[in-house]
Amino acid sequence: MDTFRRICFFTALFAAAVLIFGTAIAFVSGKAEPGTALRKKDPSPEVLEKKIQPGEAVFSHVGTIRCSTSDTPPVPLVITPYFRYSAEDRAFYEELTQKVRKIRLIIGEYTEQYTRAELLRRGEEKIKNDLTDLINRELVLGKIENLYFSEYIFFE
Structure with a gap:
């Protein structure tokens, strides 16, 4: 069971690192455009x-x-x-x-x-x-x- 927990921990750690690293690259490269799909909503x-x-x-x-x-x-x-x-x-x-x-x-x-x-x-x-x-x-x-x-x- 101890080996299984280690594998799960390192897999989760690796996935989190990939997400954080990928997000950072997107922002640094200028390809991320947050808010571009937002619109000024008309009154209902x-x-x-x-x-x-x-x-x-x-x-x-x-x-x-x-x-x-x-x-x-x-x-x-x-x-x-x-x-x-x-x-x-x-x-x-x-x-x-x-x-x-x-x-x-x-x-x-x-x-x-x-x-x-x-x-x-x-x-x-x-x-x-x-x-x-x-x-x-x-x-x-x-x-x-x-x-x-x-x-x-x-x-x-």
Whole structure:
């Protein structure tokens, strides 16, 4: 039993040394980029509803969209978009409700055009602006101004 404990101890010690040494090399070599995948989170739809002007509402009925990138193999991506609209404009609300599937399709097709690295390089604000323009091209009765993401997550 004493030999078994020694083997376990030295194996654990070796594994810990490899992890510490590997981490140190990654940081010293400059290949480690801590925090690059972090993003400034948008306010949640509930928080945004509390801050909006009277007569405005938040449209969050698009829901969570599971899409992928053009990488090989594709990198899964989850986006949950929402935006403000005029609460008094019932016709625009109905158009938005009817075009939820189209909005989801636009977002999925957009992400499939780019790799994960390209999307990260473009930046979240550029992606939001591009998607806002694409969605507004489909809308007839009104336009959205700002697109928000409550989720924007790459899975690896």
